Amino acid sequence: MKTVLSLTNVNVSYNGVGGSPVLHDINLKLPTGVITVIIGPNGSGKSTLIKAILKLLPYSGRVQFFNQPVEANYHHIGYLPQRFSFDRTIPITVYELLILSLTECDCAAVTTDRRERITKALVEVGVGSLINQPLSELSGGQLQRVLLAKAIVHEPRLVILDEPESGIDQKGEKTIYTLLKELTQAKKMSVVLVTHDLDLAAQYADYVVALDRKVIAAGNKAAVLNKKVMAQLYGYH
């Protein structure tokens, strides 16, 4: 199977390269066209790993997207962080946010095409009617879905999500994970996501990475979601 992301000797430290280590010697080859789920206890470095992959924080080692630097391929990657730092009281509509995120996307040069893409992405995540709503008037769950639409609006080859279920009820959670599954199956999109929810991981993951500042285990569900790895990861007996 082809590799969408390869990480070689990746080390991340607090206060930049050379500080106290957060992630130690990460070596991974994540398969393409499937859902990869990263699990681990609080403070295990899951979100840090995502940020390192996206070059949002400094690291040593090498991260490649289809054997190319990630930073040259942002237009092929969608990202849903645990939380963006933007001020939600800014008067900005859902449409404006999504069209701004297509700024550097050469895949949608024509305005009408962009409008269609945005509408389609919002409908896919179940919030098509919110297109002209200001962000400040959205609930937490609606905002999370809008941000998921932002992550897929440019039809990326890889979507990276940090706890996509946060702020969403169980029904919404199922909608999102089902959509992600469809994206991998129908569009051959690759999905890498972080979650705390082991049930969701067991239900939807094709490939699992168990992380606790270093890679404890990586492989299919049977190889990772077993008693031995869980005991090592969470201290279960």
Added chain:
Amino acid sequence: MDTTSLSLLLTLPFFQRAVLGGVIIAAVAAYVGVQVVIRRSSFLGDALAHTVLTGVALGLWWQINPFLTMLALALIIGVILANNQFSNSKLPLDNLLGALLPTAMALGIVIIALIPGYQSQLLSYLFGNILTIGSLELSYLLVLGLAVSVITYWYRRQLILVAIDKDMAQTSGVAVKKIELIFHLVLALTVVGAVQLVGVVLVNALLIVPATITRTFARSLKTMLVLAPVIAVIVTISGIALSAIKNLPTGPVVALVAGGVLVLAIALSSRPLRWSSR
């Protein structure tokens, strides 16, 4: 002063220069101000403005046009801020800027005080005096306004996206470092222009107040970006006219009119500033 006198005033070249210069700077400052507000960096313009007083002082000392030395210093500070040269400090940037701000301003005031014969000009740099700008200064303002307008239009989406969230901008493929540099240089140019109108102390009256007025009722970014400059221009023309009629200092009157409109906007807004976030 009656309306006849005001009509007469409108025919006078110095007043025409003041209005034209004021309108250009007000519109540009309000547009850039929207980005400053979105960034939650209201302190940034103030810090730049207070620092450029030293540029004025150096110009007077070296007998170079103070506009040019102020511009040069503002651009240098802009580059320093864009490159986040303070990132190694343990102190947050707004804390650091707030602490350094009085020092930078005091340095300018002391230098001006040491130059014989220029103390009287200090007030016009502190509070602005657009009524005294000559043709040369007006041409500088025109070039400056045009440069800021072209740059901010060309990079409008990238500038806004970086202002909203840097991580979001970077993962959308925006060259964040380049846009940060452009923003800080544009802000530096804008502040230099605004100092001509409202002075070092009142720069935020042009930079922040119009954007804040618009924010009280706008439901979209487009509304905010279009209406903030319109409001700024109306406020500035009203302020300049009022100051001429009542023979009051122009900068403070413009700032007062802007502040008055802001208070009115907050009072009239059915949903005043939405402080809380869900």
